[in-house]
């Protein structure tokens with residue numbers, strides 16, 4: 001008589017904990033590593049206790065970020081004990097090992113193979129023949145960001161040598177990804193539910209320079225490895241519902257060819273938003289910083305862009321207290337900001353980073369002066385931001401929903417979203433009252449703006465787009 005064999009017990013998957021520090025680029029690295037590990041049969045653990053091994057993806061951009069990374073490693077060792085370190089601080093393996101001899105392995109930024117191998121060694125997957133055929137996960141299968149927005153990394157490294165920055169030492173020269181591979185990843189992300197793509201790199205406008213803007217075939221036509229071709233093609237993508245995703249460009253330097261993407265924003269193919277890290281305006285300071293594209297007549301360019309696309313939002317960041325910055329340089333920056341009327345501004349007080357050329361520059365700015373300049377800059381940029389947001393009261397704007405709350409005692413549901421002028425995590429928010437039931441993260445709705453403060457908007461859903 002035939003008997004049914006007992007079902008085979010598959011081993012429980014090993015679990016990985018992940019602590020991801022640093023910039024959006026590091027976040028993309030974490031996502032890639034987790035995608036690879038899941039393809040190898042690992043499961044993710046939301047806490048230290050449930051993890052067989054904990055990965056700490058570190059950031060080493062500023063000394064304060066290094067401290068944060070070391071603190072995170074220390075916490076993971078104390079809470080779990082089995083820790084692998086990866087990311088930018090991997091270039092300082094000796095320091096990490098000296099401080100935390102119990103660390104199992106240290107690997108550098110983008111060394112996906114090395115980190116995956118270290119995990120295999122620390123917690124062998126032990127899959128057996130049944131799970132080894134798990135297909136490779138698609139890009140975006142594991143994402144640490146909410147499903148409705150995804151970062152799209154187009155290149156690594158940087159060909160510049162800004163005096164305050166050690167990224168080129170940590171990450172090497174510009175290495176662009178093939179444009180067809182980038183577009184394929186974007187297409188898959190959008191097919192899987194991404195409603196907003198955030199294009200990131202160290203220098204987005206230099207995309208493809210290292211590949212001499214080589215052409216690749218994409219859906220039957222040639223496309224160059226170039227920012228404008230990339231932007232145009234991303235603008236052609238459609239979600240499963242047939243609507244274009246929001247496409248936001250970050251870390252763009254004002255090279256002349258940036259002008260070519262502004263009409264795409266006016267046509268609705270690209271989100272009318274540019275993140276341009278100007279860092280300063282005074283020619284003396286920019287020269288000392290060795291910033292790229294600083295000769296461009298930026299104020300005239302901004303005016304021309306706004307003439308083509310009046311709703312374009314410009315975000316930027318600035319460093320105050322760079323060595324040698326005089327009161328006259330700083331006053332120049334404030335005047336420039338008054339004229340530039342940027343929509344979103346982040347500011348940093350200059351901080352020397354071990355290994356950066358700026359550390360040996362003469363005339364350091366005293367801490368108290370840095371603080372005072374920082375406060376003056378923030379006061380001005382908040383005033384500009386408040387006026388710009390106030391001008392939006394009464395308008396109806398598209399808003400992407402990030403989070404929907406629970407009904408309050410009256411049954412009203414609130415939600416948080418962002419306008420096209422707000423990138424996630426770095427810009428403001430739109431707070432909605434009394435949203436319709438069924439609204440969910442990733443929906444794009446028309447919102448009538450009722451109020452504003454210095455950073456955020458407040459409104460109510462008009463009609464669904």
Ligand code: SF4
Pocket residue numbers: 158159160161162165166167168202203292
């Ligand atoms: S452009 Fe300058 S600040 Fe940006 S990564 Fe390159 S060297 Fe660093």
